[in-house]
Amino acid sequence: MRKQVLIAGGGIGGMASALGAVRAGWDVRLYERALTFTEVGAGVQLGPNVVRCLQAWGLQQGLQAVAAFPDRLQVRSALSGQTLGTLPLGTQTIQSYGAAYATIHRADLHQLLLDAVRTCSEVQLNQGIAIDSYTQSDSVVLVRTSQGKDIEGDALIGADGVRSRIRTQLLADGPPRSTGHLAYRALARQAALPKRLRTQQVTAWLGPRLHVVQYPVRRGEWQNLVVIVQGPAPDDLEHWNHAANAADLAQALAGTCTALQDIIRAVPATGQGWRLWPLADRPPVRHADQMAQGLIALLGDAAHPMRPYLAQGAGMAIEDAVQLQNALSMHDLEVSLRLRRYALNRWQRNARVQARSQRNGRIFHATGLVRWGRDLSMRLLGERLLDVPWLYSGGPMQHHF
Known part of the structure; x- marks a missing residue:
């Protein structure tokens, strides 16, 4: 008899989990609090370690149709505009790591996974319904939904984001911490930008207490921009006036070079606005029990929310899902042992990425000497310095070069 996994969360981690579980021969019931499956507008960088995972799921063609594939990464000084270092991407990444480096709109990545999930008859998608709580015995997990229904399953995956309810019940370790960093994000149609401001590469501008990243998405037709500055989050972001963001940004970037300020100033002229997100994370994972206990496992941001300075947040969720697939496929093991194997195979890599992301943030925003x-x-x-072989060649689709 086929086993059934219950998944909390319909974001990128939830969809990837569903895909991995089906490929492991399980039935899936996925629950998403929102009435629609959507992702907010922002870009995502996918290193070759993540692209290999998508290829293994047969999604290369779909990725090719919606992503951009930058030919290089360059780092520039936000103050002088000078180029500090470059890393060739494109064919060099494929030769070194067996897959390309891709940049993609978050909604396009989510849709790619959602479309793949929707072709699977073994998946039941439930929208507008959250998993509020659970109880578990040796062989069964029972969840209570936001509609007051009790649903039984053989395992529960908490892929419900940085403020995960499943994590709250499993680990009782309080809310995530504020990083003291704010992310301003915008997407601009390249054709609406002056030619000199269009780009088909990844550029990171490093400045004191701030940095900016820009790269193409949507086959290169759009440009994703994110400005991260150090500063306190507004008290009430729900009612925050995002119209003021452009002025706040201009103030934060005073003193940076003209080339950078030109790009930031050009965004409102394309008809696009800046949205503000305060960043939250948790300390690096310390042991496998923080990712799985009994019939409950955590995945993606629910397990290891991280700062965006290694561009691996979505990537680690997808790697998690591939490792979850590998573990759920071990049909001769009890389910709790399969989830334990998943956690043992993931926690150290996730912890390393979390720690490196924190360190990168300190380096990116450095001042003085x-x-x-x-x-x-x-x-x-x-x-x-810019190449990361341990990251790009590692992961569940391990290649040995």
Whole structure:
């Protein structure tokens, strides 16, 4: 008899979990609090470690149709505009790591996974319904939905984001912490930008207490921009006046080079606005019990929310789902042991990515002598510093080069 997994959350992690579980021979019931399956407008970078996972699921063609594939990454000084270092992407990434480096609109990645899930008759998608709580015995997990129904399953996956209800019940470790960093995000149609401001590469601008990242999405037709500054979050973001964001940004970027300010100022002229997100994370995972206990497992941001300075948040959720697929496929093991295997195979890598993301944030936003040393190192060792072999060649689709 086929086993059934219950999944909380219909974002990228939830959809990836559903796909992995079906491929492991399980039936899936997925519950999403929102009435529609949507992702907010923002870009996502997918390193070759993540693209290999999507290829293994047969999604290369779909990815090719919606993503952009930048030919290089460059790092520039936000103050002087000078190029500090570059890393070739494109064919070099394919040769080194067996897959391309892709940049994609978050909604397009979500839709790619959702379309794949919808072709699976074994998946039941439930919208407008959340999993509020659970109880578990040795062999069964029982969840209570927001509609007051009790549903039984053989396992429960909490893929319900940074403020996960499943995590709250499983670990009781309080809310995520505020990082003290704010992310301003915008998407602009490239054709609406002056030619000199269009781009088909990834550029990171590093400045004191701030940095900016820009890259193409949607086959290169749109440009994603994110500005991260250090500062307190507004008290009431729900009622925050996002119309004021452009003025706040201009103030935050005073003192940066003209080339950078031109890009930021050009966004409102394309008819697009800046949206503001306060960033939250948790300390790096400390042991496997933080990712699975008994018949309950956590995945993606519910397990290991991280700062965006290694561009691997969505990527680690997808890697988790591939490892979950591998574990759920071990049909001779009890379910709790399969989930334990999943957690043992994932927690250290996720912890390493979380820790490196934090460290990168300190380096990106450095001031004074540290900033001077960073810029010098980048000029001398740019490609070696920017390439991340342990990350790009690792993961559940491990390649040995």
